[in-house]
């Protein structure tokens with residue numbers, strides 16, 4: 001009898017064909033019973049877009065990447081959604097009204113229906129472009145149901161425990177269930193960053209909607225661009241979140257977020273950073289992550305050029321290696337598909353992380 005080792009065959013198929021293969025929709029994928037919470041950290045070139053697919057099949061997208069570029073970011077999100085068997089976005093959380101988070105919403109809605117829009121209310125940015133971008137989103141959200149959330153609010157994604165932990169500059173006033181221990185990492189905390197010297201009107205960042213997601217014993221947080229100083233309000237003197245198996249790195253890995261008071265207290269075993277080649281991925285952020293007490297691995301959406309080889313993980317943990325950040329002068333760079341990091345979490349708290357560029361994956365057991 002002839003047996004074929006599928007893996008050895010796969011090894012000789014060119015990567016370009018593999019990419020094609022995974023972008024074709026599979027009817028099987030749509031009916032496959034799920035027992036995992038799947039989290040896709042999508043490359044939107046220094047913006048943010050993270051898709052959560054619950055075992056129930058309900059979906060929650062946090063942020064939508066950039067506008068423009070012929071719908072590049074919306075295409076990437078829609079492609080991942082298709083691969084995940086998702087035909088509509090049940091809950092869209094727009095963490096805040098910066099264009100790298102909110103901007104792709106209208107183009108995405110042309111590709112995938114969005115049912116519930118969730119955000120912190122109204123932008124505080126007053127520039128003409130910021131107001132115009134907000135108006136586009138504001139018109140869009142009136143086509144579905146719209147909800148302004150506050151800390152403590154639940155989001156009813158079937159099968160998950162989803163709770164807002166910060167919004168519009170306010171944070172949880174008390175701990176999540178099981179949390180609330182004194183946070184030893186508050187000692188020595190120093191305030192710094194954009195809340196004090198705002199170059200881009202970034203008080204909008206500190207208004208980010210931040211969210212806790214629980215699935216059985218698995219716990220994670222996604223914070224948007226919530227700032228370093230607001231982390232203090234949330235985490236000091238008591239740790240209101242508790243621990244997290246997975247830390248979805250705040251603010252693209254910028255050093256105005258991601259303090260020890262947050263990152264070390266969460267004790268994540270894995271972190272995934274949605275940085276761009278030259279956006280976020282700050283040296284200090286890497287240092288804090290690498291020093292986190294229980295961190296086993298850091299996965300990155302891009303190689304961080306500012307951080308260099310001293311701080312970046314080895315290439316197998318990095319989804320996109322090229323330097324093709326769109327700029328004002330050259331907005332057309334890297335228009336094609338991109339690679340993502342996927343986290344597949346199980347109810348017992350164990351999870352597997354996969355890099356779609358090289359299919360490298362690693363599994364992590366339940367927290368002990």
Ligand SMILES: [Zn+2]
Nearest residue numbers: 096098205225
């Ligand atoms: Zn921002």
Ligand SMILES: [Zn+2]
Nearest residue numbers: 098100225251
């Ligand atoms: Zn941002």
